[in-house]
Amino acid sequence: xxxxxxxxxEKLKAREYKLTPRRESILRVLLENKDKHLSAEEVYxxxxxxxxxxxxxxxxxxxxxxxxxxxxxxxDFGDGRKRYEYxxxxxxxxxxxxxxxxxxxxxxxxxxxxxxxxxLRVSRDLDFEVVNHQLKIFGYCKNCRA
Amino acid sequence: xxxxxxxxxEKLKAREYKLTPRRESILRVLLENKDKHLSAEEVYxxxxxxxxxxxxxxxxxxxxxxxxxxxxxxxDFGDGRKRYEYxxxxxxxxxxxxxxxxxxxxxxxxxxxxxxxxxLRVSRDLDFEVVNHQLKIFGYCKNCRA
DNA sequence: CTATGTGCAAATCCTTTGCAATCCA
DNA sequence: TGGATTGCAAAGGATTTGCACATAG
Numbered sequence: 001x002x003x004x005x006x007x008x009x010e011k012l013k014a015r016e017y018k019l020t021p022r023r024e025s026i027l028r029v030l031l032e033n034k035d036k037h038l039s040a041e042e043v044y045x046x047x048x049x050x051x052x053x054x055x056x057x058x059x060x061x062x063x064x065x066x067x068x069x070x071x072x073x074x075x076d077f078g079d080g081r082k083r084y085e086y087x088x089x090x091x092x093x094x095x096x097x098x099x100x101x102x103x104x105x106x107x108x109x110x111x112x113x114x115x116x117x118x119x120l121r122v123s124r125d126l127d128f129e130v131v132n133h134q135l136k137i138f139g140y141c142k143n144c145r146a
Numbered sequence: 147x148x149x150x151x152x153x154x155x156e157k158l159k160a161r162e163y164k165l166t167p168r169r170e171s172i173l174r175v176l177l178e179n180k181d182k183h184l185s186a187e188e189v190y191x192x193x194x195x196x197x198x199x200x201x202x203x204x205x206x207x208x209x210x211x212x213x214x215x216x217x218x219x220x221x222d223f224g225d226g227r228k229r230y231e232y233x234x235x236x237x238x239x240x241x242x243x244x245x246x247x248x249x250x251x252x253x254x255x256x257x258x259x260x261x262x263x264x265x266l267r268v269s270r271d272l273d274f275e276v277v278n279h280q281l282k283i284f285g286y287c288k289n290c291r292a
Numbered sequence: 293c294t295a296t297g298t299g300c301a302a303a304t305c306c307t308t309t310g311c312a313a314t315c316c317a
Numbered sequence: 318t319g320g321a322t323t324g325c326a327a328a329g330g331a332t333t334t335g336c337a338c339a340t341a342g
Contacts (some may be wrong), residue, residue, distance in 0.1 A: 016295095016296090017296085017297095018296070018297075018340095018341065018342080020296090020297065020298090020340080020341075022297075022298070023297090039331090040331080040332080041331085053298095053299080054298090054299085055298065055299040055300065056299090056300095056332090057298080057299070057300080057301095057332090057333075057334080058297080058298055058299070060331090060332060060333070061297085061298085061333090064333095076222065076224055078222055080306095080307095080330075080331070081330085081331060081332090082331090082332090097264075099268055099272060099274055101274075102277070108272055108274070110264070110267075110268060110272075118243075118256070118281075118283075119283065121256075122245055122256060122283055126245060126254055126256075126287070126288070127287075127288040128245055128247075128254070128283075128285050128286070128287055128288065129285045129286040129287075129291055130283055130284070130285040131248070131284055131285040131286070132283075132284045132285070133281065133282060133283040133284065134280075134281070134282045134283075134284070135264075135279065135280070135281045135282075136279060136280045136281075137264075137265065137268055137274075137276055137278075137279040137280075138276070138277055138278045138279065138280070139274050139275045139276040139277040139278070140274070140275045140277070141272070141273075141274050141275075142272070142273040142274065145275055162321090163321085164315095164316075164317085164321070164322080166315085166316085166321090166322065166323090168322080168323070169322090185306090186306080186307080187306085199323095199324080200323090200324085201323065201324040201325065202307090202324090202325095203307090203308075203309085203323080203324070203325080203326095204322080204323055204324070206306095206307060206308070207308090207322085207323085210308095226305075226306070226331095226332090227305085227306060227307090228306090228307090
């Protein structure tokens, strides 16, 4: 994990940005919650545990910055707020599908990719350069049907 | 089209709601723009051309109402506002995929459905009742690559 | 030192709500 | 008439921005 942080530091430095202590604590929270799809406010609350004086605006600005650098990526489950996850969108977005329960809101992940055919067809028929895709499957989970 | 409007009228009446003149003009706008993915504000502006005294709140309330009745359905292209289209989600949402250009924002539609396999697998492996899905493909269109 | 980063509060954007007036079965 | 519907203005929630101060290199 130390490596990741150093890595991010370099990445930022390469474009004249700094990995300040504030940014580092935000990054840590993201790293410690790789699998959680945190909202900005959730990140804020977690960062506040370690650094009580952060501002929400800083969290937003940092998440934006990290997204620009493709250090994290944001996603949208239709609940009115963006959610963030460590990792670039190529790694965790593409070929990564979300199954969302309409009742409890729980999110499951499916790593499979059966979409290559479809992407090919889109590229060909529409003369469109596909760079990513996003699949959400809605329904009711085991518990909520009980 | 007269039929559609009468139809919607019945549908609403069945649950003690009225197809008021205001609601009818909103419905007309949606019908005249079946293919457009209008935002609430866009609907509002179009309705105002015919009925200058509508309120934006009424448009929101009506869109909500029509969605509840599955007369229209909403979608989200990640631009921070909901967009609406005439037709129930079964007809136009499910089995209807969006191809979105990251540069010009243009949206293409693909009607195919190669996802049944995947849905089956999800139902089985996760014990999840699938009711809908949403697929967005991002990339660059012909023009924007030129 | 000097540009960059930060906290705070105010501003913004989209959407929802409260309320009094209006409409329609 | 009385509940549904509407317009307006105010409220709401998520996010952004302006600004003066703090800080890193």
